[in-house]
Amino acid sequence: MQKKYKKGAAVNYISRNQALRKLQLTLSDFRRLCILKGIYPVEPKNRRKANRGRLANKTYYLAKDIRFLTHEPIIDKFRQMKSYLRRLTKARARKEKTREQALRNNRPFYKLDHVVRERYPSFADALRDLDDCLTLVFLFANFPLLKKLYEPRLRLCRRLSVEFLHYVIASGSLKKCFISIKGYYFQAEIRGEIITWIIPHKLGHKNPADVDFKIMATFLEFYTTLLGFVNYKLYSEHGLIYPPKLTFTPTTSSSTLCSEDEFSDEFLASLGLPIMKKPELNPVDRIEIDQEAAQLLGDTVADEDARKKEEEAKTLQNLFSKCKFFISREVPREMFAFAIRACGGDVSWDKTMCAGASYDVSDQSITHQLIDRPKLHDMAVNRVYVQPQWIFDSINARKLLPVDNYLPGSVLPPHLSPFVEEKEGDYVPPERFGQRKPDNDIEEQTTNEVPSIDLVNSNAYLNGSLKRKRTENEETAPKITTKEERKRAMRVESGQVQ
Amino acid sequence: MVRKVAKHVARNKKKYWRQISTKDVEDGLEDIRVEEMTGGRRSEQPDHILYHIDNERPLGSTSPSAEDMEVSPVVRRSVRKQREKLDLNNLNTYKILQPHSCVPPPCVDSREPKDPSSKSSKRLVETEKTVEMRRAAKKKYQNAAKQRSEAKQKTALEKADKLELVDPHVSQVYDLWGTQNEKKQQTQSLVGPVLATYLDQVHQTYDWKVPSHIVKKPSKLPAIEKPLPGISYNPTYDDHQDLLRKAVEVELEKERKELKLQKNLPAKLTQSEAEPIKKAWLKDMASGLFDDNDVDNEPTTESTSLNSVSVGKPVTVETKTTQQRNKEKTHKKKEALAKAAKEKRIQDNELFRLKSIGKEIKSAELGYKQKGEKRKIEYANRENYGTKKFGRYKFEDADLDLNLSEEITGNLRTLKAEGNLLHDRFKSLQKRNIIETRIRAKPTKTKMKKYERRSVREVGVDYRPK
Numbered sequence: 001m002q003k004k005y006k007k008g009a010a011v012n013y014i015s016r017n018q019a020l021r022k023l024q025l026t027l028s029d030f031r032r033l034c035i036l037k038g039i040y041p042v043e044p045k046n047r048r049k050a051n052r053g054r055l056a057n058k059t060y061y062l063a064k065d066i067r068f069l070t071h072e073p074i075i076d077k078f079r080q081m082k083s084y085l086r087r088l089t090k091a092r093a094r095k096e097k098t099r100e101q102a103l104r105n106n107r108p109f110y111k112l113d114h115v116v117r118e119r120y121p122s123f124a125d126a127l128r129d130l131d132d133c134l135t136l137v138f139l140f141a142n143f144p145l146l147k148k149l150y151e152p153r154l155r156l157c158r159r160l161s162v163e164f165l166h167y168v169i170a171s172g173s174l175k176k177c178f179i180s181i182k183g184y185y186f187q188a189e190i191r192g193e194i195i196t197w198i199i200p201h202k203l204g205h206k207n208p209a210d211v212d213f214k215i216m217a218t219f220l221e222f223y224t225t226l227l228g229f230v231n232y233k234l235y236s237e238h239g240l241i242y243p244p245k246l247t248f249t250p251t252t253s254s255s256t257l258c259s260e261d262e263f264s265d266e267f268l269a270s271l272g273l274p275i276m277k278k279p280e281l282n283p284v285d286r287i288e289i290d291q292e293a294a295q296l297l298g299d300t301v302a303d304e305d306a307r308k309k310e311e312e313a314k315t316l317q318n319l320f321s322k323c324k325f326f327i328s329r330e331v332p333r334e335m336f337a338f339a340i341r342a343c344g345g346d347v348s349w350d351k352t353m354c355a356g357a358s359y360d361v362s363d364q365s366i367t368h369q370l371i372d373r374p375k376l377h378d379m380a381v382n383r384v385y386v387q388p389q390w391i392f393d394s395i396n397a398r399k400l401l402p403v404d405n406y407l408p409g410s411v412l413p414p415h416l417s418p419f420v421e422e423k424e425g426d427y428v429p430p431e432r433f434g435q436r437k438p439d440n441d442i443e444e445q446t447t448n449e450v451p452s453i454d455l456v457n458s459n460a461y462l463n464g465s466l467k468r469k470r471t472e473n474e475e476t477a478p479k480i481t482t483k484e485e486r487k488r489a490m491r492v493e494s495g496q497v498q
Numbered sequence: 499m500v501r502k503v504a505k506h507v508a509r510n511k512k513k514y515w516r517q518i519s520t521k522d523v524e525d526g527l528e529d530i531r532v533e534e535m536t537g538g539r540r541s542e543q544p545d546h547i548l549y550h551i552d553n554e555r556p557l558g559s560t561s562p563s564a565e566d567m568e569v570s571p572v573v574r575r576s577v578r579k580q581r582e583k584l585d586l587n588n589l590n591t592y593k594i595l596q597p598h599s600c601v602p603p604p605c606v607d608s609r610e611p612k613d614p615s616s617k618s619s620k621r622l623v624e625t626e627k628t629v630e631m632r633r634a635a636k637k638k639y640q641n642a643a644k645q646r647s648e649a650k651q652k653t654a655l656e657k658a659d660k661l662e663l664v665d666p667h668v669s670q671v672y673d674l675w676g677t678q679n680e681k682k683q684q685t686q687s688l689v690g691p692v693l694a695t696y697l698d699q700v701h702q703t704y705d706w707k708v709p710s711h712i713v714k715k716p717s718k719l720p721a722i723e724k725p726l727p728g729i730s731y732n733p734t735y736d737d738h739q740d741l742l743r744k745a746v747e748v749e750l751e752k753e754r755k756e757l758k759l760q761k762n763l764p765a766k767l768t769q770s771e772a773e774p775i776k777k778a779w780l781k782d783m784a785s786g787l788f789d790d791n792d793v794d795n796e797p798t799t800e801s802t803s804l805n806s807v808s809v810g811k812p813v814t815v816e817t818k819t820t821q822q823r824n825k826e827k828t829h830k831k832k833e834a835l836a837k838a839a840k841e842k843r844i845q846d847n848e849l850f851r852l853k854s855i856g857k858e859i860k861s862a863e864l865g866y867k868q869k870g871e872k873r874k875i876e877y878a879n880r881e882n883y884g885t886k887k888f889g890r891y892k893f894e895d896a897d898l899d900l901n902l903s904e905e906i907t908g909n910l911r912t913l914k915a916e917g918n919l920l921h922d923r924f925k926s927l928q929k930r931n932i933i934e935t936r937i938r939a940k941p942t943k944t945k946m947k948k949y950e951r952r953s954v955r956e957v958g959v960d961y962r963p964k
Contacts, residue, residue: 031933040716041934043886059888059934064709116674118708123675125713131721132923139919180729181916182899185722196722201915208921210938216920219927232671242671330911372911388910389732412908414734417727 009049013042013060022066028214029078035218036112037072038119039065077110084108112225126230127193133223134197137161140220142200149217153224160227162269165338166244167234170275172317174342176418177392184335185419190234202332244268244275270356271337272347316398320345323400326361328371329353331388336370339391374409389415535599654689655697716931718882723926729899732908738900745898888934896925 005011014022020030034040041059044050050060069075084107091100120126141157143149168174168188175194176187183200207213235242246267267273321344327333329350340347348359359366366380370388379385390406396418405413508514533540540548597603613619686694727733728741760768818826848855885893899917907913927933954961 035933038712040932041888043888057887057890062711065712068709068712113674119712120675121713126675129721132926135722135919136923139923178725179731179910180725181731181901181914182725182729182922183915183919185725196720198722198919200919201913203915205915205918208918211920211924212936215927215933216924228671229674233673233675236673332910372909412732414737414908415730415732416734417725417730417737419724420727 005049005052009044009046010052012063013044013050014063014066015051016041016059016061019061019066019069023069023075025075025078029075031215032218033069033072033074033078034061035215036074036115036222037069038115039069074110074112074115077108080108112222113229115222116226116229120226123230123233124191124193126226127190127195129226130190130193130195130230131197133226134161134164134195136216136220136223137227138197138199142202153217153220156224156228157220158269159265160224160231162271163231163235163242163244164227165271166268166275167231167238167240169271169338169341170240170277171234171238172313172342172344174339174395175316177339177395178417178419179389179392179415180417187419199335202334239277241276246273247276266355270354271334271341272349272356272358312398316395317344319343319394319398319400323367324363324365326359326363326366326369326383328369328373330372331370336388336391339395343395371408376408387412534601537600651693651696654693717885717929719930721926721930731906731910731913733906738903738906741898741900742903745900748895748898885929886931888931889936891935891937893928893935895929896922 016027016030020027023030023033025033039061041061044060048055051058084103088100088103091103116126120129137157138161140149140154141161143154168190171190173188173190174186175189176185178185183198185196185198187194187196189195232242235244268275320340323340323345325340325345325347327336327347327349329352333349333353337347337349346358348357348363350361351357361369364380364382366383368384368386370391371385372387376385384403385408386403386406387408387410389412390401390403393406393413393415394401396416530539537543537547685697689697726741726744727737728739728744730737733741765771887893901914901916905914928935
């Protein structure tokens with residue numbers, strides 16, 4: 001006779017407390033382990049079966065996952081950590097300073113290399129998961145140093161973020177950028193994978209009350225390891241030296257306070273100067289290879305598309321190549337320096353702002369200067385003064401836009417999001433007319449995007465319009481019809497015109 | 499009478515045999531031992547050894563003569579001033595150690611050289627010496643070799659360790675997705691093939707089979723969702739209105755839910771019922787506050803005082819007459835007949851209506867199929883994109899970050915940033931089913947449980963004995 005609850009859901013799902021008992025870990029250790037290893041809770045189809053006839057709100061994990069966790073060597077390290085802490089508190093309480101020092105020198109630690117390898121068997125997998133990783137790393141890189149966070153890890157975050165930005169600059173893979181109230185959105189295409197990340201504004205923020213900081217710190221721990229490996233791989237594949245070094249060494253004569261390492265780190269972090277490449281034996285032009293390959297295989301539509309894409313990428317990479325920029329003090333320097341350098345431009349800033357300024361305000365060859373003030377005194381003749389939005393809009397439009405709308409003190413045209421793709425019949429705001437290229441590019445946009453994204457866009461879950469089942473005819477605000485009225489209304493809204 | 503059974507004693511145990519004393523046997527053996535040591539077993543000795551027959555002075559002869567009893571003259575003993583010199587070959591202490599019993603040893607010690615000056619014994623001693631020398635030399639050599647190899651291993655291990663251990667908090671990076679053998683080759687070149695295999699064994703990591711679903715993500719939602727065009731720092735009017743509309747929708751939705759709940763409540767618990775109570779309470783509480791104003795602004799409702807109890811019609815029992823009963827019976831039968839006829843008619847008609855019935859069924863089935871497909875799509879959407887519920891708390895979406903119309907300046911310098919990225923990431927992780935929703939634990943005050951003693955319970959709190 002078959003007994004109940006001996007197979008099926010009752011055996012395949014294991015509750016959190018059962019898992020704790022099986023692994024002999026504390027709850028915080030278990031949560032840390034799950035986050036590091038990528039074990040997520042699951043929702044069983046039938047809660048009654050999983051809980052052997054009772055209904056209770058429990059967190060379930062797959063029993064297979066937990067069994068897989070038992071072989072993890074990191075669990076041992078957790079236990080060593082626990083005994084280390086016990087010994088340390090004892091030594092401290094007994095005021096045995098030498099013992100305490102000796103213990104601290106031999107603090108147990110663990111490495112996450114094998115975990116990264118398990119979770120991302122191939123490099124492409126790792127690149128696909130890079131969105132979240134980058135956002136978190138950039139977020140923590142901008143954090144103030146708190147006692148809660150482990151200070152070397154914050155420095156590591158800063159270093160890794162700078163390295164990644166240098167890679168994007170060197171490979172010219174920046175595709176889209178957008179300034180929002182949340183932060184700066186950037187999108188790059190690396191090895192065929194589209195990676196989006198957000199860099200927060202450099203403004204003060206208070207930590208929200210309902211965020212569990214320990215969990216975020218664990219995620220950060222894993223993601224810093226991942227980003228380190230990804231950076232190394234990207235650098236080695238692109239032929240750059242890792243860890244990155246500048247092409248020329250800066251002189252330390254001007255500073256007596258920081259060491260030479262820190263000084264070169266600062267220069268590196270300023271993103272102003274190019275980094276060294278490994279000496280290549282046979283430098284061959286990439287596009288030439290592609291063209292030859294295309295001729296061999298025969299021209300097809302896909303090849304044409306690929307070629308067009310290549311051309312577009314090339315134009316974007318050399319967008320600012322003939323421009324020399326200067327960033328004023330009131331403009332947030334890092335983001336714009338990155339954007340300019342990623343599209344091939346030269347950039348500098350005020351010496352008092354940051355290390356690594358290559359040239360001064362008074363340099364005659366500066367072509368553009370980014371300012372955000374309403375009025376400026378002594379303006380030089382042979383340079384153009386623009387507001388910083390011009391840079392981002394030009395990058396999104398893939399060409400140098402006319403500067404007239406972006407002069408200092410003028411009302412800026414709205415900053416449109418490049419993440420919106422329009423299909424042919426859609427309404428397009430008139431501001432986009434200046435930015436959009438002729439018609440063949442629309443098709444390019446829609447074919448380039450991964451088809452599943454259309455499903456995503458029409459998906460109720462992602463549109464946020466999940467709840468209402470009623471038709472859209474009910475609530476539509478009256479739209480102002482003519483273009484002029486709309487523009488005027490917008491200006492009224494933004495407070496520029498009374 | 500119960501027959502007494504002798505207590506069973508275990509005769510193969512030590513306990514049994516210990517209590518039996520072997521004193522007599524041992525005494526006898528002791529006697530025999532003593533006899534043997536002091537000149538052999540008495541039973542085996544001949545008579546003339548055991549006994550001495552004194553023939554000198556036969557029985558009855560005189561006592562010792564007087565001359566025998568003479569005191570000898572004083573003997574001049576040579577008193578030595580010095581002690582006798584110690585004769586090292588004839589020491590008393592060693593003589594005592596010699597065996598003095600007459601019992602011959604049972605066997606001969608073959609290891610003792612019988613003749614220390616014989617050739618064989620000399621050769622033996624020589625060989626022993628050489629063997630010892632060789633052994634010492636071998637040991638010395640082995641020790642040295644062992645020390646050398648140990649030192650080598652130690653330095654090799656240290657070197658191999660140093661390859662990994664630079665700063666444990668800064669990950670030493672290498673090509674993780676490339677060939678693993680690079681690291682192995684590095685260690686091998688430093689350390690040698692034998693030690694490399696040894697290190698391999700020591701640092702062996704077993705490749706446990708990774709379950710394949712680990713690579714799958716728990717939700718197909720993108721980690722960073724596409725930003726709505728309305729959250730640009732300088733949005734178009736339409737985009738911003740869209741964003742505001744979305745936020746308004748969320749709030750309206752909340753309100754609608756509240757109203758729905760209120761609608762389904764019983765009448766006593768609705769808000770409209772609660773209002774007069776609230777008003778009365780407010781009036782009571784504010785009774786002494788605003789004395790200068792007129793409090794009675796609202797018209798007082800006249801209360802209808804019902805002093806009398808409502809009375810209905812008096813109840814009379816009406817019985818049915820037989821006529822009425824018969825009438826009802828016939829009526830019933832007629833109805834039943836009519837009903838049957840109607841049903842038959844409907845059935846007949848349905849026969850002719852078969853085609854249309856078929857059509858109806860088909861359309862209904864189509865409806866079911868479509869519903870089924872819709873449900874499947876819904877299910878797939880929920881599985882892939884939905885937020886699952888693990889644990890007690892439901893996931894609540896974060897509020898939309900937006901700037902109101904007044905707060906939008908078209909300027910980057912005067913930008914008002916909204917939203918916390920940390921909070922945003924945290925919510926996104928919960929939304930994507932990576933971590934479960936948890937609420938910050940409030941410090942709970944333990945409530946004191948109130949007990950009443952039984953004696954108090956029986957009598958009452960205010961009881962005072964007389």
